[in-house]
Amino acid sequence: MSVGVASTGPFFLFPERAEARKKTLKILQWQHSVPGYDRWFDDVFAKQWSRKHNTKVIVNHVPFETIHPRAAAEVKAGQGHDLVMFLSPPARYEKYVINHAEIYQEVLPKQGQMIQLSYKSTFNRKTKKHFAFTDSYVVAPFIYLKNYWEQIGVSFGPMTYDSLRQGAKEIRQKLGIPCGLGLSPELDSNVALHGVLWSFGGSVQDARGNVTINSEGTIEALKYVKALYQESETADVFTWNPNSNNRAILAGKVSGAMNAISLVRQAEREKPDMSERIRVNPALRGPVSWLICPHITSCYVIWEFARNKEGATQFLVDLADNLKAGFKASGYCNFPCFPKTVPDLKLFLENDPHANPHHKYTALEDALLWTMNIGHPGYATAAIDEVFNSFVIPKMFAAVAKGQLSPEDGAAAAEREVKQIFEKWKSA
Numbered sequence: 001m002s003v004g005v006a007s008t009g010p011f012f013l014f015p016e017r018a019e020a021r022k023k024t025l026k027i028l029q030w031q032h033s034v035p036g037y038d039r040w041f042d043d044v045f046a047k048q049w050s051r052k053h054n055t056k057v058i059v060n061h062v063p064f065e066t067i068h069p070r071a072a073a074e075v076k077a078g079q080g081h082d083l084v085m086f087l088s089p090p091a092r093y094e095k096y097v098i099n100h101a102e103i104y105q106e107v108l109p110k111q112g113q114m115i116q117l118s119y120k121s122t123f124n125r126k127t128k129k130h131f132a133f134t135d136s137y138v139v140a141p142f143i144y145l146k147n148y149w150e151q152i153g154v155s156f157g158p159m160t161y162d163s164l165r166q167g168a169k170e171i172r173q174k175l176g177i178p179c180g181l182g183l184s185p186e187l188d189s190n191v192a193l194h195g196v197l198w199s200f201g202g203s204v205q206d207a208r209g210n211v212t213i214n215s216e217g218t219i220e221a222l223k224y225v226k227a228l229y230q231e232s233e234t235a236d237v238f239t240w241n242p243n244s245n246n247r248a249i250l251a252g253k254v255s256g257a258m259n260a261i262s263l264v265r266q267a268e269r270e271k272p273d274m275s276e277r278i279r280v281n282p283a284l285r286g287p288v289s290w291l292i293c294p295h296i297t298s299c300y301v302i303w304e305f306a307r308n309k310e311g312a313t314q315f316l317v318d319l320a321d322n323l324k325a326g327f328k329a330s331g332y333c334n335f336p337c338f339p340k341t342v343p344d345l346k347l348f349l350e351n352d353p354h355a356n357p358h359h360k361y362t363a364l365e366d367a368l369l370w371t372m373n374i375g376h377p378g379y380a381t382a383a384i385d386e387v388f389n390s391f392v393i394p395k396m397f398a399a400v401a402k403g404q405l406s407p408e409d410g411a412a413a414a415e416r417e418v419k420q421i422f423e424k425w426k427s428a
Contacts, residue, residue, distance in 0.1 A: 022054055022055065023054070023056070023308055023311055024055065024056045024057075024307075025055050025056070025057050025082050025308050025311045025312060025315060026058045026060070026082050026083070027058065027081060027082065027084075027315075028062065028070060028071075028080070028084045029059070029060075029062075029067075029084070030062065030063065030067060030085065030087060031063060032262075034331045036330070036331060037326065037331075037333070038061060039329070040326065040329035041059070042059050044325075044329075045322055045325070045326075049315060053311065055311050064242075065187075067086060067087065068086075068389065070084075071084055071086070071090070071093065075093065078305045079305055080303065082302060082306040082312040083300055083301070083306075083312045083315065083316070084300070085298060085299065085300050086299045086300075086301065087296045087297065087299075088299070088374055088389065089122060089131075089373070089374055089380030090301055090385060091124065091131055091380055091382040092382045092385045093131065093301060094127070094131040096304055097131055097132070098303075098309060099129045099130055100122065100130040100131065100132060100133040100301070100316075101129070103313055104130060107317055107338065110320075111321075111338035112338055112340030114134070115338075115339065115368060116373075117134075117137060117294070117373045118137075120373040120376075120379045121134055121373045121380045122299065124381070131301065132299040134297060134298060134300075134337045135300065135316070135323060135326075136323065136327070136335055136336055137334075137337060137371070138262075138294055138333050138334060138335070139294060139364055139367040140192070140195070140258050140283065140294065140295040141280050141281060141364060142158065142280070143249060143257055143261075143263060143280055144158070144256030144278075144281065145252060145254075145255055146277055147277050148171050149171070149256075152167055152174065154167050156279075156281070157281050158256070158281065158284060159281060159282070159284065159285060160284055160286070161285070162287075164179070164228070164256070164284055165224070165227065165228050171232075172255075177253070177254065177255050178234045179233050179254060179255055179256065180233075181229075181233065181257065182240045182244070182257070182394070183225070183233075183237045183397055184238055184241070184394060185394050185395055185398075186391070187242050187295075188240070188244075188257070189237075190394050191258065191294075192257070193225070193393050193394050194292065194293045194388075195284070195291060196224065197218060197393060198286075198289050198291040198292070198293075199283075199284065199287070199290060200218070200286045201286075201289065202215055202217035202220075202221050203218075203377060204375070204384065204387055204392075206377060208378065209379070209381065209422075211415060211419050213411060213414050214412055214414070217288060218411045219408055222410050225397050225400070225401055226403075230401075245257040245263075246259065246266065249263060249267075249278065250266065261280060261361065261364070262333050263278075264280060264355075265331040265333070268355070268356070272356070276356045279360065280360055280364070282363050282364075282366065282367075283370045283371070290369070290370045291370055291371075293371070293372060294371055294373075294374075296333075297374065298334065302316075320341070321341075323341040323342060324342045327348075328348070332349060335367060339368075349362050349364055350365075381425065382425040383422045383425040386425070387418055390421075392421075396410050396411070396413065397410075399413070
């Protein structure tokens, strides 16, 4: 995942107008990994919305890893932005936000049903409150370098975890090129390893919210990743940051990795020769399931202490009207949470003029079959929020891959940690 440089102030400010009664809407969100999305959001959508609603819009774009610290500071101070966008379900902030049900109630009649991933990422079954509004999600396919896989006779790259292990081992032995599955406490590794966990039959919780991490499926997933690391990887994967596998693939230093297609778009912009070598497959199939969580789940919240709740609400309703434009501006990264808004999504994926070859992104057509919400098979909760953002899963896999713990002990240690977190949030 690509991370930008922090802005020192608002990305833009609309000129001050004389009317004293003019309102202000303040938005905090990440610097999108496809620059074209921020240009569209700021200079087209927000600018037009500003004029229509006679409201000064201030958008602050920051690196994604700073959003939670800044949100916590705003909660403590009881003031800050009106809208904050999180990259995963922010259930821990539920008591500090409005019930976003009113937004869904206004959007649904116009845009049609939301996807299940969206519903389970924002709804608290106990309190019956929508603690966020999801507009889009970013899928996490398997991205690989075609020329390396061709040299071992696998022209279309791996489609399963078995073929990944076998092929990555052969590529490492024959070409000296390692595999790029991250094992670090950072976003890309977190997403990829949730996919491995689920696809081998493991999960943090069950559908009812009971802790299930210490299971045979988890142990099998740990055994697999340990073998993959020993056969095909280097110790660099333990210290990777969110930019690491991007750089590695763009430099041809790994055979493949799980990431968003923003990486592929970066190659199209900056390295056309490398872009032709890069291919995209769906998330890999495991022995039990074919699943991964979103690379990004775009979750907007409106604080209870927001000064312009009415404007923030209307902004999200209007954003839902413009999801097709956002999908295109994001380079097809931002899949809509309301599919009706982009009815021709598959046509875009099947013939992209910037891709080489043009049909490169067809692997994403069935993304909803293999993309599940964080917390699957249950809902995103405050406990799941903490488990995900404290990187319990990558730490568990890394400890086993390093040989610090056996797969059985690694699953047991993770269970103890997860149970402590769940107990902490038991009343939430």
